[in-house]
Amino acid sequence: MISSNSDLLNVSPYEALASIYDSVMSHVDYSSWAQFAFDILSDNGMPAISEDNPPYILEYACGTGIVATILSMNGCRVDAWDKSPEMITIARSRSVVLENAPQFSVKEFLQLDAIERYDAVLCLYDSVNYLMELEDVIDFFIKVKTALKPSGLFLFDICTEFNSKRYFSSSESNEVFEDFSYNRNSRYYDDLMIQENVFTIMFEEQPDKIFVETHKQRIYTVKTIRRIINKTGFDLLEESDNISRIVPTKSSLRVHFLCRKK
Numbered sequence: 665m666i667s668s669n670s671d672l673l674n675v676s677p678y679e680a681l682a683s684i685y686d687s688v689m690s691h692v693d694y695s696s697w698a699q700f701a702f703d704i705l706s707d708n709g710m711p712a713i714s715e716d717n718p719p720y721i722l723e724y725a726c727g728t729g730i731v732a733t734i735l736s737m738n739g740c741r742v743d744a745w746d747k748s749p750e751m752i753t754i755a756r757s758r759s760v761v762l763e764n765a766p767q768f769s770v771k772e773f774l775q776l777d778a779i780e781r782y783d784a785v786l787c788l789y790d791s792v793n794y795l796m797e798l799e800d801v802i803d804f805f806i807k808v809k810t811a812l813k814p815s816g817l818f819l820f821d822i823c824t825e826f827n828s829k830r831y832f833s834s835s836e837s838n839e840v841f842e843d844f845s846y847n848r849n850s851r852y853y854d855d856l857m858i859q860e861n862v863f864t865i866m867f868e869e870q871p872d873k874i875f876v877e878t879h880k881q882r883i884y885t886v887k888t889i890r891r892i893i894n895k896t897g898f899d900l901l902e903e904s905d906n907i908s909r910i911v912p913t914k915s916s917l918r919v920h921f922l923c924r925k926k
């Protein structure tokens with residue numbers, strides 16, 4: 665597939681990955697993830713589904729919009745935002761046939777400027793880890809708090825340092841599909857607590873181009889996240905090991921935090 669004079673193109677995160685993201689993530693059980701989110705929010709006071717006044721949810725870093733679309737199909741009113749225009753284009757095309765489609769927009773975390781609008785804010789699948797500075801995490805959480813109605817809920821997850829050290833400290837994987845292939849090179853810099861994943865993507869249709877995306881994520885400890893939750897005016901209601909609703913352990917790969925605006 666690669667010709668000897670292929671151009672190596674460095675592109676922004678998700679610029680090329682967006683079009684293959686759903687295939688790369690085909691192992692992820694988004695239906696169960698959306699159900700987990702819906703159940704944990706409902707059990708903690710999110711308004712019940714109703715035609716007149718459905719729960720109003722903002723999903724930040726919604727990616728290709730799978731969870732947002734499932735929640736809409738189940739009767740929630742959903743706004744879903746993401747920094748990547750390429751991811752948002754795919755999200756819109758997924759839900760175009762729906763009557764009650766999510767309202768997708770291209771927005772960065774720190775552009776959140778809604779005031780007391782949402783019953784719940786979601787930010788799933790390691791997305792908070794894209795905030796590289798602790799100050800930005802704090803700013804984002806404060807903006808989330810402002811965007812929530814009184815007693816509104818914030819559900820997000822982080823990938824843990826255990827996950828980075830165990831599976832992504834120095835690894836390489838690749839997959840070949842019918843019309844594209846990609847390689848993922850992962851490295852964890854534990855002195856900096858930075859997870860780096862470099863994707864090299866080739867499309868059958870563009871044999872003269874190789875797209876390279878470098879993704880950097882900051883790994884935060886559970887202790888740090890708990891401190892920020894408290895500092896930014898939330899009560900921590902539940903921590904879950906992945907989507908299990910079981911208390912996380914030192915070997916959890918992903919931890920969800922459910923918080924309520926104080």
Ligand SMILES: C[S@@+](CC[C@H](N)C(=O)[O-])C[C@H]1O[C@@H](n2cnc3c(N)ncnc32)[C@H](O)[C@@H]1O
Nearest residue numbers: 725726727746747748751772773788789791794
């Ligand atoms: C691992 S993907 C998760 C996407 C989706 N939540 C899912 O479950 O598939 C991380 C997402 O975070 C988005 N993202 C990264 N940095 C962002 C930022 N500063 N503001 C908003 N979204 C961001 C990316 O564009 C990407 O769609």
